[in-house]
Amino acid sequence: MTSIDEFRTRARRWLEQHAKPFDESADYDMEGSSVPLEESKRFQKALWEAGFAGITWPKEYGGQGRGAEELIAFSEEAADFELPTGPFVIGLGMPGPTILELGTEEQKRRYLPPMLRGEEIWCQLFSEPGAGSDVASLQTTATRTENGWVINGQKVWTSGAQYSDFGAIIARTDPTLPKHKGITMFVVDMHHPGVTVRPLVVATGQAPFNEVFFDNVEVPADAVIGEVDKGWDAAVVMLRNERVAIGAGGRARSNPLSYDSLLELARARGAHTDTAVRRRLALLYARESALTTYGRVLHEETTAGLQIGARGSAAKLAGAELSLWAADLAQDILGGDVVLGGADVERVAAAIVGAPGGATAGGTNEIQRNIIGERVLGLAKDPGVDRNTPFNQLKLSR
Numbered sequence: 001m002t003s004i005d006e007f008r009t010r011a012r013r014w015l016e017q018h019a020k021p022f023d024e025s026a027d028y029d030m031e032g033s034s035v036p037l038e039e040s041k042r043f044q045k046a047l048w049e050a051g052f053a054g055i056t057w058p059k060e061y062g063g064q065g066r067g068a069e070e071l072i073a074f075s076e077e078a079a080d081f082e083l084p085t086g087p088f089v090i091g092l093g094m095p096g097p098t099i100l101e102l103g104t105e106e107q108k109r110r111y112l113p114p115m116l117r118g119e120e121i122w123c124q125l126f127s128e129p130g131a132g133s134d135v136a137s138l139q140t141t142a143t144r145t146e147n148g149w150v151i152n153g154q155k156v157w158t159s160g161a162q163y164s165d166f167g168a169i170i171a172r173t174d175p176t177l178p179k180h181k182g183i184t185m186f187v188v189d190m191h192h193p194g195v196t197v198r199p200l201v202v203a204t205g206q207a208p209f210n211e212v213f214f215d216n217v218e219v220p221a222d223a224v225i226g227e228v229d230k231g232w233d234a235a236v237v238m239l240r241n242e243r244v245a246i247g248a249g250g251r252a253r254s255n256p257l258s259y260d261s262l263l264e265l266a267r268a269r270g271a272h273t274d275t276a277v278r279r280r281l282a283l284l285y286a287r288e289s290a291l292t293t294y295g296r297v298l299h300e301e302t303t304a305g306l307q308i309g310a311r312g313s314a315a316k317l318a319g320a321e322l323s324l325w326a327a328d329l330a331q332d333i334l335g336g337d338v339v340l341g342g343a344d345v346e347r348v349a350a351a352i353v354g355a356p357g358g359a360t361a362g363g364t365n366e367i368q369r370n371i372i373g374e375r376v377l378g379l380a381k382d383p384g385v386d387r388n389t390p391f392n393q394l395k396l397s398r
Contacts, residue, residue, distance in 0.1 A: 044118025062113030091122030142171035183231035310375035
């Protein structure tokens with residue numbers, strides 16, 4: 001038995017002992033779990049103690065120091081179980097890898113181990129009411145003081161802000177520079193008295209996002225991630241990590257629009273004998289498999305220290321398009337029952353309603369296509385007429 005096989009077997013045994021098998025009839029929220037936060041923290045700590053958290057992260061920062069093959073093996077085994085790790089997805093998929101790449105040695109040793117152990121939860125603070133797809137138009141400011149910086153402004157569509165301990169925020173530090181410059185990324189304490197979090201209810205009736213207000217929030221000088229006024233470079237790194245995490249993270253069986261879920265739905269509805277449905281299910285399986293394979297490649301390259309660049313946008317775009325396509329298939333399987341409802345279709349109906357959000361969250365499909373066209377295919381770049389204009393001379397609205 002190879003070391004990968006041994007790792008996979010050990011992971012399977014641990015999951016069978018500590019995690020609940022995936023239940024088609026269970027009620028999962030948009031983060032894939034419905035358990036209390038403290039239970040999620042206990043599970044994350046146990047996961048780390050067993051050697052299954054931070055699988056590819058360096059040992060000196062709390063990780064396991066293993067390769068992408070072990071990470072993929074664990075993900076494949078975990079797909080059959082309900083893992084209450086939703087609150088940690090943002091931190092471990094976005095701020096964590098960014099700090100690992102750009103953070104100081106002190107930041108890595110301070111923030112990464114508690115993140116892996118489930119002791120501290122992180123969120124990402126990028127979008128604003130007037131800066132969504134065009135994040136570089138952000139108007140939140142960070143003003144330098146004798147001891148650090150003071151942040152004022154508003155962020156929106158922030159997942160997990162209501163229970164986060166820290167956030168990675170980008171703010172305007174020099175408005176005399178063009179909008180992609182004069183931005184800095186900071187670590188911000190979400191428990192600071194100047195931070196106010198308000199939930200945002202979406203079409204499904206859930207509130208997975210928040211708007212966050214910052215009123216004279218002080219951060220120390222060593223809270224800068226990367227370099228002052230070069231926060232857009234840090235933001236690109238985090239957005240790359242975000243798009244890989246969203247697009248190449250695999251589709252758990254808890255996802256009502258996954259192949260496994262829709263196959264069971266078709267069987268329960270007697271639609272699995274319909275030739276057209278069978279063909280579309282086969283295509284869904286093929287598209288999921290292709291996306292999983294592409295995600296494997298990106299994870300292996302990242303672990304090997306290679307720069308995947310804008311190809312992360314291809315994974316994000318493919319994942320968002322797949323969800324929309326699967327939502328159409330789910331509607332056809334359910335027929336009129338998607339409107340009439342019923343306990344057995346509520347989860348699927350909610351996923352159908354929520355699917356278009358995946359084409360917006362993490363950067364719209366249109367933005368991903370622009371990135372792929374310009375940076376992967378080498379097509380002509382968008383003119384960007386405001387690219388070289390000082391930010392304080394732009395006409396913006398909130």
